Amino acid sequence: xxxxxxxxxxxxxxxxxxxxxxxxxxxxxxxxxxxxxxxxxxxxxxxxxxxxxxxxxxxxxxxxxxxxxxxxxxxxxxxxxxxxxxxxxxxxxxxxxxxxxxxxxxxxxxxxxxxxxxxxxxxxxxxxxxxxxxxxxxxxxxxxxxxxxxxxxxxxxxxxxxxxxxxxxxxxxxxxxxxxxxxxxxxxxxxxxxxxxxxxxxxxxxxxxxxxx
Amino acid sequence: xxxxxxxxxxxxxxxxxxxxxxxxxxxxxxxxxxxxxxxxxxxxxxxxxxxxxxxxxxxxxxxxxxxxxxxxxxxxxxxxxxxxxxxxxxxxxxxxxxxxxxxxxxxxxxxxxxxxxxxxxxxxxxxxxxxxxxxxxxxxxxxxxxxxxxxxxxxxxxxxxxxxxxxxxxxxxxxxxxxxxxxxxxxxxxxxxxxxxxxxxxxxxxxx
Numbered sequence: 001x002x003x004x005x006x007x008x009x010x011x012x013x014x015x016x017x018x019x020x021x022x023x024x025x026x027x028x029x030x031x032x033x034x035x036x037x038x039x040x041x042x043x044x045x046x047x048x049x050x051x052x053x054x055x056x057x058x059x060x061x062x063x064x065x066x067x068x069x070x071x072x073x074x075x076x077x078x079x080x081x082x083x084x085x086x087x088x089x090x091x092x093x094x095x096x097x098x099x100x101x102x103x104x105x106x107x108x109x110x111x112x113x114x115x116x117x118x119x120x121x122x123x124x125x126x127x128x129x130x131x132x133x134x135x136x137x138x139x140x141x142x143x144x145x146x147x148x149x150x151x152x153x154x155x156x157x158x159x160x161x162x163x164x165x166x167x168x169x170x171x172x173x174x175x176x177x178x179x180x181x182x183x184x185x186x187x188x189x190x191x192x193x194x195x196x197x198x199x200x201x202x203x204x205x206x207x208x209x210x211x212x213x
Numbered sequence: 214x215x216x217x218x219x220x221x222x223x224x225x226x227x228x229x230x231x232x233x234x235x236x237x238x239x240x241x242x243x244x245x246x247x248x249x250x251x252x253x254x255x256x257x258x259x260x261x262x263x264x265x266x267x268x269x270x271x272x273x274x275x276x277x278x279x280x281x282x283x284x285x286x287x288x289x290x291x292x293x294x295x296x297x298x299x300x301x302x303x304x305x306x307x308x309x310x311x312x313x314x315x316x317x318x319x320x321x322x323x324x325x326x327x328x329x330x331x332x333x334x335x336x337x338x339x340x341x342x343x344x345x346x347x348x349x350x351x352x353x354x355x356x357x358x359x360x361x362x363x364x365x366x367x368x369x370x371x372x373x374x375x376x377x378x379x380x381x382x383x384x385x386x387x388x389x390x391x392x393x394x395x396x397x398x399x400x401x402x403x404x405x406x407x408x409x410x411x412x413x414x415x416x417x418x419x420x421x
Contacts, residue, residue, distance in 0.1 A: 018406045024413065025378050026306040027359040029268040031260035038277045039255060042284050046248045049288070053246070123249075140249045171247050 040110060044127070047138055048100040051175055099177050102136040105129050113190050113211040115141060122172075122209050124192075128184040135184045137166075139192070140173040142208065150197050151208070155180055156189035165199045188212055236301040243291040255284050258302060261356075262309045269313035269379050279316065283308045314381035362412035370405035373398055 004011060102108060108127045115122030124139035137153055145151065150167060151174070154160040161181060168174040180187065192209035193200075234253065242250035259280055266276035286308055287294075294304055363371055376382045376390065384402065388395040 017410055021406050021409050021413065022378065023303045023306070024359050025363075025374070026261065026265045026310065027356045028363050029261075029264040030356070031264045032267055032276075034259045034263045034277055034280055038281050039252075039259070042255065042281045043248065043252065045281075045285055046251060046288055050246065050248065171242075171245070171249070173248065 044103045044108070047103040047136070047175055050173075051100045051103070054175075098134065099136045099175055102127055102129060102134065102177075103138070103175075109185075111190065111211055113137075113139070113192070113209050116207055116210050118206050119143065119208040122192075124209060126178070126184070126190060126211075130185060131183065133180045133183060135178045135180065136175060137164075137178050138173075138175045139166075139168070139209065140171065142168045142172045142174070142192075144168055144170060144172065145194065148197050149194055149205075150199060152193050152195045152199050152203070152205075153178065154191040154193065154203055155184075155187045156191055156212075157182070157187050160191065160203050162199065162201060165195075240287075240291055240294055240301045243288060244294070248288075251284065251288050254287065254301070254305075258305055259284070262305060265306060265309050266313045269310070269381070270316055275316065276313070279309060279312045283312055310378075317381055358413070362409055365412045366405055366408055370401045370408060373401040374405045374409070377402065 108129050111126045111128075113124045113126060119142060121141040122139065123141050124137060126135050126137050128135035139151075142151065145167065150165045152165050153163045155163045155178075163178050163180060164176060166174045166176045178184075189212035190210065191203065191207050193203045193207050194205040195203070196205075234250075236254065236257075239250040239254050243254065262280045262283060263276055266279040267273065270276050270279065283305060287305060294301065363374070366374070372391070373387055376387045377384070382390065384395055384398045387393075388398045391398070
């Protein structure tokens with residue numbers, strides 16, 4: 001049939017028409033709204049995939065370039081640097097793995113955090129496993145900042161607790177591990193501000209994302 | 214507390230507004246691993262995809278798994294999608310359809326072991342020829358129009374189309390099920406597609 005179609009324009013046209021009709025058939029069924037859980041599971045898989053790739057793309061080349069760069073290729077100094085690099089690699093990998101574990105945990109609970117009027121396109125969620133002090137913050141739609149500035153995440157209970165600095169990629173996305181001094185479930189409110197690159201012990205800059213405020 | 218902080222506002226470019234970007238734009242962004250673009254495509258098509266999966270498989274939790282898996286495959290294979298050779302919606306519905314039909318066939322052959330094989334990549338590489346049509350009609354055509362056209366078919370022709378598309382039966386299997394000669398099934402399928410096309414044209418469904 002394929003050989004015939006290659007040489008017969010009318011048949012190719014009839015086939016094209018038939019396919020056009022067939023491709024319309026999905027529209028004949030009534031749409032049904034999926035449960036929010038389906039989307040949550042999908043995005044958790046995507047987040048875990050992104051975290052895994054960041055680990056592979058960003059961390060591994062850095063390690064190898066350190067190990068094999070000429071300035072570190074001599075004697076004990078090189079071994080020492082290799083040791084440090086290996087330690088760094090393992091600790092970073094561990095962090096990424098923790099994020100991936102949290103995001104793919106079926107018991108994880110999600111709190112959304114939205115952009116304020118300063119950055120209305122921003123969206124995010126804090127994913128935490130009940131009873132644990134760690135969580136994964138996933139944000140997107142934030143504007144990449146200049147080098148001298150950073151985003152700072154705040155857990156707010158009575159007063160803001162600094163919970164980590166982060167930068168976003170060119171797409172405005174970031175995923176990072178949050179370590180809280182207390183159970184995440186006990187935290188009332190969340191916030192993200194723009195601060196100077198070193199971060200601040202208390203928020204000073206504009207708040208660009210908030211939850212519960 | 215934070216009200217006073219706004220006085221320190223740093224001037225920033227306004228966040229990019231995402232007002233109804235085209236599917237082709239979104240899938241290109243997904244190919245660059247922009248998960249927000251995937252989310253927008255999901256919001257746009259998940260309900261239609263679930264409706265299709267439910268129509269075929271008839272079981273809500275399995276249909277939801279199929280939808281999740283279909284969008285996961287979109288995420289993983291977005292770089293293989295060629296905008297110029299087909300429409301995203303047709304590609305997506307092709308994936309959903311194939312996943313659901315595969316699951317249906319699996320159930321028919323092994324009714325005691327019902328599970329969605331999420332590792333089966335057989336539907337990922339759908340030949341371009343199967344998805345190179347339908348065009349932007351999925352964006353524009355109202356479902357009611359297509360349903361009306363299907364309803365307008367003679368019962369015998371409609372059942373052949375539905376058995377083939379929504380139950381994944383071959384013409385041979387349809388002939389056995391209906392107790393009709395296979396030649397009759399072929400004829401009804403051809404006439405049904407022809408009639409359906411005419412009805413859709415009458416209903417002003419373009420891109421056919």
